[in-house]
Amino acid sequence: MSFMNSKLKIYTFAILSSGMFLASAQTKTTAVKPSTETSKSGKVVPTNLKWSERMLLSEMNRFPESWMLDFSKSPKWTYPAAIVLDAAEQVYANTGKKEYYDYISSFGDKLVKEDGTIVSYELEKYNIDLLNSGNVLLYLYEKEKKEKYLKALQTLRLQIDGQPRTNEGSFWHKKIYPNQVWLDGLYMGMPFYTHYTKDFTTGADATKAYDDVVMQFDSVQKNLLDKKTGLLYHAWDESKEQAWADKQTGLSPNFWGRAMGWYGMAMVDVLDHLPKDHPGRASIISYIKSFSDAVIKYQDKKSGLWYQVLDKPLANGNYEEATASAMFVYTMIKSVNKGYLPKSYKAAAKKGYDGIIKDLITVDENGVVNLNKCCAVAGLGGKPYRDGSYEYYVNEQIRSNDAKGTGPFILASLEFEK
Known part of the structure; x- marks a missing residue:
């Protein structure tokens, strides 16, 4: 066991024993005080590591169990943890440090029961x-081949078959949000749909699925793009019935940063799994270029x-909002590295990345890294009703160390570290 690993485990035990996690999750800054054991022996997160590993260790410090990521109070099947764990897969691949794999694996252990049912999922x-x-x-099944993961994956794939669609197929x-297409949904569903198809589907069924994925992006470009700015609106209501929807176009009224960020990440991550010879690439x-x-x-x-807007x-x-900034940087630097964008786009990505580190990152005395000025959440409709106005977006809660920012920051860091 490495010295760093033993320190992390001591700290994890201390934080679980004292209940400090729950207290810290309720604060806005979420900075965690070092335990006595840790402060005597040095920093919790060494400052001589790369930013990707420093932020991952900081997240593991804040959230000793992976299901806790993004301030979850109890094990729940939700989306933010997966962004950090997606990044953790790459940090593990680069370092070979088993504690990173164990952190990912514990998510599956906790959230998927032996019979394949998923905790809290309906x-x-x-x-x-x-x-x-x-x-x-998908990652854990490739590594461990546990039957429970296969069953859970098949359940999630069933959701795609039954997911309601617009007349066009989006x-x-x-x-509960009828006729509504949100940019967020492209990231939430399409990388999984494409990756599942690559791993488990063949022949005409695979071709049909890949075509369906590409059509989702085509439809969004057609219905949510503002030709004047080149930006995409947060959402579109095909029925034009929502109070937030323009009565002529059905579009929401503003360009929310993170909605665009989700869309950018969706595109670069889908291309990881879409066949090289598929015409939709x-x-x-x-x-990606127009974006x-x-x-x-x-x-x-x-x-x-x-x-933020x-x-x-x-x-x-x-x-200046952290999650959108990290997502844009990740989308562009990954696109440059993969050859989707010319190398000239690296300058804008690097300027954004340097800005995050200079203006949005703080480091505690114990070495723990914080990402500040993250929008906690934003959406449309629901109860209480979210109207998509400018005032709505800028008045949603701002917090530090939101997984929707720390995950993309790690992913962007990994791309710069290549």
């Missing part, structure tokens, strides 16, 4: 958010960061 809700954590199970975001790569061109136009020239940087209450 298929009949047809919530596309709940497909994202299936990516963790997936509704949730059954060219379309998605063209969408990146639009995003760069709204990048702050001084800080390199992006705002992308096109209104000077409006009252707007702020």
Whole structure:
């Protein structure tokens, strides 16, 4: 056992014993005080590691069990943990440190019962958010071949078959949000759908599934793109019935940073699994370019960061937001590394990445890394009703160390470290 690992385990025991995690989860900054044992022996997170590993260790420090990621109070099948664990898979591949694999594996152990049922998951809700954590199970099944993971994966794949759709074939975001397509849903569902198809589907069924995935992006480009700015609106209501929907277009009123971030990550992650000879690859790569061109136009020239509401940087209450900034950086640097974008786009990605480290990252005395100014959550409709107004977006809770920011930051760091 490495010295670092033993320190981490001592600290994990201390935090679980004292109940400090629950207290820290209720604070806004979530900075965790070092235990007595740790402070005597040095830093919890060594500062000589790469940023990817430093942030992963910091997340493991804040959330000693992987199901706790993003401040979960009890084991629940939800999407944010999977983003950090997706990044952890790559950190493990780079370092070979078993504690990272164990952290990923514990998520499956805790959330999937021996008979393959998933804790807290309800298929009949047809919530596309709940497909994202299936990516963790695809990884674990490849590694461990546990029958329970296969059964759980098959259940999640069944959801895709029953997911309600618009007339054109776009997936509704949730059954409780009829006729609505949200940018978020492309990230939540499409990388899983594509990866599952690659691993388990063959022949005409695979071709049909890949075509379906590409059509989701084609439909979004057609229905949610603003041709003037090149940005995409957060959501579209085909029925035009929602109070937030424009009565002529059905579009929501604003360009929310993270919604665009979800869309960018969806595109680059889907291409990891879409066959090299599929004709839809060219379309998605063209969408990545137009997406990146639009995003760069709204990048702050001084800080390199992006705002919560992308096109209104000077409006009252707007702020440079961490999750969207990390997602844009990841989308662009991964696209450069993969050859989807020319190398010239690396400059904008690097400016954004440097801005995150300079203005949004703080490091505690114990070495724990914090990502600040994360929008905790934003959506449309529901109860209480979210109207998609500018005032709505800038007044949602801001917090530190949201998994929707720390995960993309680790992923972006890994791309820069290649």
